[in-house]
Amino acid sequence: MNRSFIHQDQFLYLKIALGLCLVSILLYAVDDPVGPPSGNSWLGYTLGTIGALIIVWLVWFGVRKRQYTGTRFSLTRWLSAHVYLGAALLVIGTLHCGFQFDNNIHTIAYILMVMTILSGMIGVYYYLTIPGLISANIGNANAQQLNATIDQIDRKALEIARQIDSFVHEMMAYSIQTTLNERRPANKKVVMDMLNFGETIKEASKACYCSLTKEEPIRVEQPVILSKKRAPKDPQLVLSAIIIDLSFNRSPGEKLQQLLDLINEKAACIQKLHLDRVYNSRLKIWLMFHVPLSLATLIALVIHIVSVFYY
Amino acid sequence: MDTLLLRHRERVTLKAIAVSSDSSSYKVAIIGSGPAGLSAAARAAELGVAHIVIESAPDISNTVNFWYQKGKHVMDEPANMPLRSSAKFSEGTREEVLKAWREDIDHLKINLRFNAALKAINGEAGAFEVTLANGDVIKAESVVLAIGTMGNIRKLGIPGEDHPAVAYKLDDASLLKGKKIIVVGAGDSAIEDAIALSKHNKVTVINRREGFDRAKSRNAAAILTAIENKEIACIYGGVPESVSPSPGEGALADMIIESAKGSVTVPADLIIIRAGAMPQRQLLDSLGVGFPNEAETAFPIIGEGYQSSRAGVYIVGSLAGCPLIKEAMNQGYEAIEFIEGRAIDPADQGLLEAVLKPLPEYQGVKEALVQLKKNVPMIADVTALVLREYVRESELRFLKAGDVFYKPGNYTTGISAILKGSIGLSLHGDPNERSYCYTVGDLLGIVSLSAGLPVDIWAIAMEDSVLLETPSRASQKLFNSVDAIKKEIDHLFTRRIILRSFVSLLPQDNIQEDIDEMQFDAIAADVEVLSLKAGQLVYKEGSDTDAFYIIRKGAVSLSREFEGKSQVQHLISAGEWFGNDEIFLGGNRLDTATTSTRSEIVKLDASKFMAMLARYPTIQHAAERKARNMLLKEQQKSTETNTSAVIGFLDDTGVVEGTNVLVIDESLCVRCDNCEKACAETHGGISRLKRKAGDTFATIHVPVACRHCYDPSCMKDCPPDAISRQPDGDISINGNTCIGCGNCVANCPFGVVQLVAAPVQEPTSLLSWLLFGKGRAPGQESEHLHDGKASKKAVKCDLCVNQASGPACVHACPTGAALRTSPDQLVKIFEASHLKH
Structure with missing residues (x-):
């Protein structure tokens, strides 16, 4: 020092x-x-x-x-x-x-x-x-490794979601797509990305919600996501909320639990990645x-x- | 199945024809069609000598043809050596070189036989019977072995293996996309291929066994993850049965595999067989070719005219310890000359003359060599070939009385033999100091060379002296060539390293103690040398104390139990000793000693050493005091678990192997990458360090950059001997002699060496870039620096030896986060900063 x-x-x-x-x-x-x-x-x-x-x-x-x-x-x-x-x-x-x-x-x-x-x-x-x-945020990892971890989680989650049913699979795929756009390597656009981050959450939750209601496989209590006081910081959490809802309407099988665990793990990674980006951009801004x-x-x-x- | 049967039948008939066509006998049978073999064949053909070349591969020169990348630039090092061959060779691409050789084969009508692997040589000189793997027998008067050192690729020997879809190596994984690929094997190369290919292709691995435990743990973990994630399919317990053209449109070939689940057919566009290579030593031993010792790296004994210890069998090329193409070709030519009964001066006569001419009383190469053998008893028994190379690579050094040959902190870059005069060793470089004296015939630099340690003593010429300085690889080769020399060097090393440890006990103010190296002779003669793998136990905490240990190569960690947990206390690197404190103070072992890396450790009998120490009461006293102080310090340290953890980290990541390591304090690093930019800017546009990559512990980050190891792996297999330790301790690659073979890249366990085409850095004008945005930004890596034709060379950190301000990465760090230091200094810095994790 x-x-x-x-x-x-x-x-x-x-x-x-x-x-x-x-x-x-x-x-x-x-x-x-x-x-x-x-x-x-x-x-x-x-x-x-x-x-x-x-x-x-x-x-x-x-x-x-x-x-x-x-x-x-x-x-x-x-x-x-x-x-x-x-x-x-x-x-x-x-x-x-x-x-x-x-x-x-x-x-x-x-x-x-x-x-x-x-x-x-x-x-x-x-x-x-x-x-x-x-260092405290991402420990011994770096952004690249975190991304790789998320990729792995995504793959596993998608596979499990597929085994549950086609709807959850589709939702998972959509969610992965959304976070993929988020995770694009940051360079000069990093500031813009950060500003847009909040917007994307709204978009994502809206989209999730729409696709739920449009298909109308299960009726979801309307304000579940948007009314939450602590708005989820990440589309993954939005999805997680939806799946929790789903699980009330059907037997929460082992697979669903696995999926939720994975999604939580991923949310934690994304949070870290996000913080990492904020910190790194602060060093430049x-x-x-x-x-x-x-x-x-x-x-x-x-x-x-x-x-x-x-x- | 019909086609398979048909193939079998075809083979049978082919074999029958082959046998009948080879009943004639030859004057010389040449095994191997690489540079040495071809050159021998070319000379034989030119002279009209009845000859045959036997090649196990389906094409000439397996190493150049098969192992070299496409388009690789082949160099004609050593530049000053003339080419003496009936075949053509000049610097150019791999393809040009091969084309020239093929033309020579046609034009000289060289008698070549492909797909013919050597199995045995029976009979004796004048009437050899060379038996091939397929049972054919060839009669020859002499045999020239030019089989190189790469080994024979292990084939599966299954029907259909000659299908064009079958390959034994992977050229460039990035060129393959959307293909169905089978990888056979479970070793490192199979795993690396499978993983590289799995990104864009559908890969199936055939593993004969149930796991991947033969591979490095990191590779095994990676492939198991990939299999679990269904990125790679794996057939465990799978034994390939046959390959046949695929009937369907979807793939080129079908492979039938027998597995626990029965027979499976897997279609593929490409089948990569990675079943390893056959070791050469086994084959050579079976041929009755003698070796000087059991060392894996030893080359066969070769006498006058390239004859091996088996009369009539000649050995040339890289198997003769000569990995460079031009030299190998010269040897091939000369071997035929010798077989024809013409003793010619070797092609390197001029080079030897250039080295030896400055000698006082020089009369000629031959006389000088005789004199050299007489003066330096160590080399009296080496063969002419080895001696010539030794001298060729060496240089004479003339010192005047009082000249400093080396001083503490220097690294010697090889071995120096005293040919005239004498060199005095002293602790403080004081002319009045009593010192030990080396005279004619003695060798200097053995400790530094064998353990990669800096010198800890002054060496000053006592009178006008002449030394023959030999770089490390040529010296090592000499030592390995004769068993007696190797033993003698080992003994010398042990004696000197004991002396070194002994000297380290001397109180600082004592320069008058009269210590004679020879009194360590008896102790050195009676030591045990332990060769241990990484992670092996040397001794356990609490066990009896009966021996000292000095590390010759590698590193050892000392750990201690605290509340049931083992904590690393110390890292001991090469040249240091351990286990001594307990002996000076009495009592049982305080720590458990475990090797960190592959190590060679000298074990000395404690009682003998103590008996000798008793003759020097002042030194004994100082040693005890030192040990007590150490113990006190340790008691304080044992509560510092952080220190122990950081030592553990340095141990795990191999940092301990380095002498000079780049470390970044992440609590200060603002991730500006100015270190990388500085490196790129000072090294032709390509950074030799990767900041983001590497290992991290708490806030200590060790980026991927050369650590200038004590015992550098990169240096071990460099054909032109372009890598060497400089007097300042840095390991440097000589860009002029590097042939870009990539051995160092493959051998470095830390991934710090890269092959790059000689960069053509465009000059950058800082102000015009700053003010007008013209040109390349400083430190920016340019991708278009070379035209693609330039030859690739190995590069790595050179510690910016040419920069007065030291390493550019450290000099350009704005916040002081980057530093270059030795592992033990690093521990001290860490302790001082009280970093918590």
Whole structure:
């Protein structure tokens, strides 16, 4: 653990960042500029220059991350410094502007910078918490193995369902089809899939329900699924509910019990898979904010500097 | 049934014709039509010598023809060796090579007989009677054995086995879809074929027995699951009876199988028979060909002119320990020359001259070899052929007085024989230190070579010295060629490894203790070497203590009972000793010792060792103190069940076999795959590690990447000897000499070696990609890097030895999750971090 980017070099970069903040605050406290504190004083210019250099260096991380050869310091070190110096910018930037905010490009640049830093902090939080959650969730397996397990369960369940009767078989087949669509390997569409997940449950339950009533083999108490307060998170559970209903209307044979067990097992796997996907996408999603924001900050910074010197 | 009967009848008549056509006798009978056999036949044909080539397969050169993949690029290594043969051979595809040989056969009118397996050789030189499996007898004055080492494919010997739908191997499972396929066999290769095919085909496995216990447990589990899930059908207790063309439209052939349930007919488009191969050793022993020892890897004894220990029987090619095509062809040619009574200089004369010329007082190859035998008593008895190869593969090294030959932490990459001067060994590399001295004729690097251990001592030239350095495979071959050498090396190894353990007892500040290697000679001569399989017991907790153990190869785990559960306490790797603490302190065994992998363990008598130790009171004292400290530490540790579990994990997954293992702390890994990208970017676009694959324990993940094992399986069967341990300890594959045979890929138990066509990485401009999205993203694997014609080579992790910043995967990890470390360091890191699972 003490090898992580947080602990890197015995918190060397935290110490540097804290030192930088401390010196800035001290100078800010003792400095007595003409007029209110602002970027216009010698201290304002100094802090501004340091801040701007740090921003450019922070953005350079995107380039460094992709340089795989001929680099001296490890990426872990870079990230450690990136995190702590980035956080220090909150202090340096704020002191640089002397708490002067207005409706202008300067404040926009400041806001963008703060948003970037905040999104970065969310990233740090995710980086520190989610890896452990992923391991805790799927244990020694990985998504691929889970998928393989589900495939196996599907096959067994379908075989058992076939032995029960053609209706249950059809339902099972339908359910497998639905979850198959869900389980497609996630890539860039992962966010979209997640958003659609709730929709699919509704669709699935509706479809299950319709096909039940249309065929009218057994009358199902109308609100069984949809009225449940805790809506099932997964189409598998929907199916499981239906089959439970079915089992009330006929003798709950051994086969049916086996099928239910399998479906529950699968629901647990799907839940894990789903969580895994959520966790993995969280590790990436914050970057979709952090990177554009940091580029926007860079652009705003350039405009800010040009306008300061122009006027 | 009618057709079957007809076939039988046809066979009978064919056989009758064959016998009558072969009553004539030949000057030379050549067994095997591979590169060596064909080359011998070509020379014989060219000279007009009456000859016959007997080939058990239905086509020439079984290994190239049958085992090589279609389109495989065949190399002509070693590049500096000239080809001396009447048959043609040059680098090219498998098909081009075979075509050239077929043309030679036609054009030289080589007398070839297919489907003729050798059964026995009777008679003596000048009047041999070669008996074939079908009973035919061929008379010949001399016999050239060129049967290779691949063994003969075991056939079923059932009617109709020559049907085109019957095959003995699977070329490419992905090409077959929607077919009915029968796989006969229950071994690993049968299971692997069946599973690979079952994805897109209807597969039936015929298992002669009731289970799959002959296969690796993982394979057995996989096929049982597949059978349970009805993905693969299996006929247990099934014995194939015959194959006949299928009368129906649905399949090509019908196989009739006798099983407990009676006779079953299974239609199939393809029948794959995986019944294993016949071991060569058995056949050779029955032919009266002598071997230097019982080692499975030993090659037959071969004397002057390729003659075996049975006069008149010549051995050439890979059976003669020469797996490369060009060399094998040279040998075939030369063997015929010798049979014809012409003693010629071997083709490698020039190569030997190049090696030996820099010697002081060099007078010629012949003289230098004589001198070498005189100087190095160990090799005095080896045959000319072995000696020549040994020298050919070697290199002279010149050291000035004071030059460091190796130092602690280095790995020696082979054996070095001192030809002139002397080398002093010392613990601290201090010139004033008293040290042991090796002189002319002594060999260095034995421990490092045999156990894959780093050197723990300084070796410094005491005067201007000359050494002959030989890479590992050539050295091993030399040792295995003569029984006496093997014994001597074993003894030397034991003596030195005892010395090593003894030195490890020395207190840090003591550099003046005078230790003589020779005093271990008596102890080393009286040891027992245990060869154990994985999971075998060495000793039990609570048993009597009478011996020390030093691991020569493999690894051992020490476990202890806690509340009825056995917990692993320690992993002992090669070169280390165990069972010593109890002896220093007295008392019964504290742990149970079990082998983790196949191991060779040296067992030393405790009383003898202690008697010798008593001569060094300071060392004895230090040893006892060390043991006591160890015991104290262990008492604290025994409550740490997590540590024991992680050691168990390292043991189970074979991590303990590695010297340098890539580990990912999953509690830090953000799954960005930057490690893989870094690897791809630094290795021609193809990553040599697979992050997602591999084993996980708690948050410790061991991805699939080379572990640089102590005793690397990849290295064991590399024809051009392209895999070697570098002085820094990394196992590296030499891309220039690799012939892409795939042996290392098959042999590595951890799946870390891959065959890839030499990549043609397009250069990527980082900024133009970042700013304009032009070109390939850094670290992105490109699928179109090669044109398909380039030859494939084996690649694996090289620890980024060329990068100043160390392994790129670790260097490019943003969160510090990835590290490369040794298994014992890993345990320490784990203990320090107090990870809970």
